[in-house]
Amino acid sequence: MTWKIPASTIDRLSIYMRALDKLGLDGMETVSSLQLAELSGVNSAQLRKDLAYFGQFGTRGRGYEIKSLLQNLRKILGVDKKWKTVLIGIGNLGSALLAYPEFKEEGFEVVGAFDNSFSKVGKKLEGIKIQEIDKVEAFLKIEKIKIGIITTPATVAQEVADSLVKGGVKAILNFAPVSLNVAKGIKVKNVDLSKELESLSYFLTHKKTV
Amino acid sequence: MTWKIPASTIDRLSIYMRALDKLGLDGMETVSSLQLAELSGVNSAQLRKDLAYFGQFGTRGRGYEIKSLLQNLRKILGVDKKWKTVLIGIGNLGSALLAYPEFKEEGFEVVGAFDNSFSKVGKKLEGIKIQEIDKVEAFLKIEKIKIGIITTPATVAQEVADSLVKGGVKAILNFAPVSLNVAKGIKVKNVDLSKELESLSYFLTHKKTV
DNA sequence: ATATCCTTGTGAAAAATTTCACAAAGATGA
DNA sequence: TCATCTTTGTGAAATTTTTCACAAGGATAT
Numbered sequence: 195m196t197w198k199i200p201a202s203t204i205d206r207l208s209i210y211m212r213a214l215d216k217l218g219l220d221g222m223e224t225v226s227s228l229q230l231a232e233l234s235g236v237n238s239a240q241l242r243k244d245l246a247y248f249g250q251f252g253t254r255g256r257g258y259e260i261k262s263l264l265q266n267l268r269k270i271l272g273v274d275k276k277w278k279t280v281l282i283g284i285g286n287l288g289s290a291l292l293a294y295p296e297f298k299e300e301g302f303e304v305v306g307a308f309d310n311s312f313s314k315v316g317k318k319l320e321g322i323k324i325q326e327i328d329k330v331e332a333f334l335k336i337e338k339i340k341i342g343i344i345t346t347p348a349t350v351a352q353e354v355a356d357s358l359v360k361g362g363v364k365a366i367l368n369f370a371p372v373s374l375n376v377a378k379g380i381k382v383k384n385v386d387l388s389k390e391l392e393s394l395s396y397f398l399t400h401k402k403t404v
Numbered sequence: 405m406t407w408k409i410p411a412s413t414i415d416r417l418s419i420y421m422r423a424l425d426k427l428g429l430d431g432m433e434t435v436s437s438l439q440l441a442e443l444s445g446v447n448s449a450q451l452r453k454d455l456a457y458f459g460q461f462g463t464r465g466r467g468y469e470i471k472s473l474l475q476n477l478r479k480i481l482g483v484d485k486k487w488k489t490v491l492i493g494i495g496n497l498g499s500a501l502l503a504y505p506e507f508k509e510e511g512f513e514v515v516g517a518f519d520n521s522f523s524k525v526g527k528k529l530e531g532i533k534i535q536e537i538d539k540v541e542a543f544l545k546i547e548k549i550k551i552g553i554i555t556t557p558a559t560v561a562q563e564v565a566d567s568l569v570k571g572g573v574k575a576i577l578n579f580a581p582v583s584l585n586v587a588k589g590i591k592v593k594n595v596d597l598s599k600e601l602e603s604l605s606y607f608l609t610h611k612k613t614v
Numbered sequence: 615a616t617a618t619c620c621t622t623g624t625g626a627a628a629a630a631t632t633t634c635a636c637a638a639a640g641a642t643g644a
Numbered sequence: 645t646c647a648t649c650t651t652t653g654t655g656a657a658a659t660t661t662t663t664c665a666c667a668a669g670g671a672t673a674t
Contacts, residue, residue, distance in 0.1 A: 200631065204606050208599035212558075212581050226651065235583045239633055239654090246653060254639040254652040271602045272609030279601075290500035291597070296581065300598045302605075340608055341601070348422075364611070365604035371422050371506065373445045381607040383600045387501070388510045389418035390593045391489075391551070392481045394575035395512075396414050397591045398550055399482030401574070410661065436621065449624090449663055456623060464622040464669045620671075625664105632659070641650075 203244045207267050209234045210241065214264045226257035273301045278339050280306035280363075282354050283346030284314055284324055287369060291345060292320045302341070306333050310350075327354070334361030341365045348372045355382075413454045417477050419444045420451065424474045436467035483511045488549045490516035490573075492564050493556030494524050494534055497579060501555060502530045512551070516543050520560075537564070544571030551575045558582045565592075 213233040217225055231238035245251050248270050252258045268274045279297075281288055281304045291297070292304055309315060310327040317324050325333065334342075342358040344351050344366060351370035358366060365381045368374055371389070374382050423443040427435055441448035455461050458480050462468045478484045489507075491498055491514045501507070502514055519525060520537040527534050535543070544552075552568040554561050554576060561580035568576060575591045578584055581599070584592050 198630095201603070202631075204603050205599060207606075208596065208602045209583065211602075212596075213583070216582070227653095228651080233583070237633060238651095239635090240631090242651095242653060243632080250653070252652050253641085255641045255650045257651065270606070272605040273602055277601075277605060277608075286500040286503040290496040293496040294597065296598045297601065300602065302598070302601050341604055348426075365608055367600055367604060372426070373419065373423070373443070379611075381604060383604055385595065385597070385600055386418065386422075387504065387595070388506045388512070389415060390577055390595055391487075391507065391512050392418045392421075392483055392510065393411070393414050394551055394577060394591060394593055395482040395487060396417075396480070398487075398575055401589075408660095412661075437623095438621080447663060448621095449665090450661090452621095452623060453662080460623070462622050463671080465620045465671045467621065616674085618671100618673085620669105622667105622669075624666095624668105626666105627662105627664070629662070630660080632657105634655105634657070636654095636656105637652105638654105639650100639652075642648085644645100644647085 199247050203247060204271070206234065206236060206241075206244050207271055209236075210244075211264060211267050211271075214260050214267070218260050218264065222260055224257045224259055225263075227252070230258065276301050276303060277341055278303055278305045278337060279341040279343055280304065280308065280330060280334065280339055280358075281343045281345065282308045282327065282330065282358070283344060283370075284309040284311075284319065285345060288343075288345035289319060291343065292322065304343070305337060306330070306339070308333075327357070331357050331361040334358065334363060339363060341367070343367045343369070344374075345369045409457050413457060414481070416444065416446060416451075416454050417481055419446075420454075421474060421477050421481075424470050424477070428470050428474065432470055434467045434469055435473075437462070440468065486511050486513060487551055488513055488515045488547060489551040489553055490514065490518065490540060490544065490549055490568075491553045491555065492518045492537065492540065492568070493554060493580075494519040494521075494529065495555060498553075498555035499529060501553065502532065514553070515547060515549070516540070518543075537567075541567050541571040544568065544573060549573060551577070553577045553579070554584075555579045 227238045227241050231241040251263050251266055279302055284307055307322045307324045308327045308330045309324050314324050315326050342363040344354050346354050348370045351372050355374045359376055359380055368382055368384050371386045376382055437448045437451045441451040461473050461476055489512055494517055517532045517534045518537045518540045519534050524534050525536050552573040554564050556564050558580045561582050565584045569586055569590055578592055578594050581596045586592055
């Protein structure tokens with residue numbers, strides 16, 4: 195279990211969790227790799243291979259026990275514990291993420307909110323007081339926070355990232371449409387909403403009109 | 405130019421555009437594949453190969469003319485023209501996307517907003533009146549809209565997707581954490597915000613403590 | 615002109631990822 | 645207990661994607 199695991203595998207583990215959640219709610223107890231793969235939109239061999247990176251979770255002739263596989267996946271992804279996060283940039287998107295229930299459900303809690311606008315600092319949102327951005331570094335150190343979420347304009351995203359890293363953050367979820375430069379050992383995940391629409395636009399533009 | 409182009413290439417084209425935008429603002433006129441790749445966080449051979457799928461855009465010994473490469477990329481991605489979209493599910497995230505300036509800047513305009521809550525229907529947001537969800541199909545047909553954005557809870561996302569497809573939508577940006585089932589020829593892009601945090605959690609959990 | 619320098623565009627090699635296909639493990643029923 | 649059926653886990657093959665490495669094109673300076 196010491197070799198390199200593809201990022202795409204990790205991405206798919208989350209997708210399997212969503213499908214398992216649903217199956218659990220439907221009252222099912224076990225599921226085969228074929229069913230689960232179908233629900234997740236992947237090849238069943240791939241599903242089995244993805245799981246095989248981490249151990250053996252199934253029973254031949256029967257499939258996977260849904261509850262236990264879910265627990266295992268949660269543990270693998272590290273979402274069996276709580277993560278405290280901070281959110282920088284309380285615009286429309288930032289405010290929406292503060293209120294995004296799925297984060298809390300998955301164990302991610304935003305405990306600090308920061309913005310550089312006078313009109314916002316001091317106000318409360320979702321029970322969290324918005325603080326000045328130059329307070330973030332100290333806050334991160336005191337709270338020992340490892341995850342930061344950036345929802346600022348692109349122009350300031352790099353300096354915000356620098357502050358987060360100085361404060362001890364090891365992983366950044368970046369919604370600003372820039373690629374951030376960070377020290378080795380810091381993980382950045384970019385979510386570029388326009389990019390997603392652009393790829394749809396590409397698809398629509400180049401699709402042969404059947 | 406009729407072979408299959410990797411989805412990852414398309415994704416990177418958007419990233420190159422962001423970098424080129426910035427370089428343009430900085431007043432630069434040309435850029436080498438090495439510089440642009442560095443800014444975009446990719447290998448320069450990969451950048452050249454990505455572009456090579458679509459033609460020859462550079463000048464040997466000099467590099468790429470920024471403005472013209474940008475225009476070319478916009479054309480390739482189909483964002484040289486305007487796209488009308490609808491947005492279904494006007495919760496926190498949906499409202500934020502309605503107000504997301506980058507969409508409009510990139511040529512994507514939300515022209516219809518839909519929700520199934522009595523308290524929201526009829527209200528105006530960002531100059532757009534929120535309509536009942538059962539009006540969406542007719543609206544799509546009249547306006548000839550090809551792109552739909554789903555920001556509903558997961559439980560209703562599939563039936564919303566079905567309505568969109570019935571209304572003639574060919575591409576869906578789905579923020580609900582479910583994998584949607586759609587007819588062949590319809591493109592779905594999933595954005596699962598929790599998934600992104602989960603992959604960061606995985607990274608933090610399995611990183612060897614240096 | 616000519617020589618030198620820079621940088622693209624691209625075959626070929628390498629690496630990574632996905633899919634195939636089946637032996638092995640266990641379930642189920644007679 | 646034995647035969648049959650189901651489904652996992654996994655080597656091997658196939659495919660896809662990335663990276664290397666360099667010939668060729670064009671700029672620039674003398």
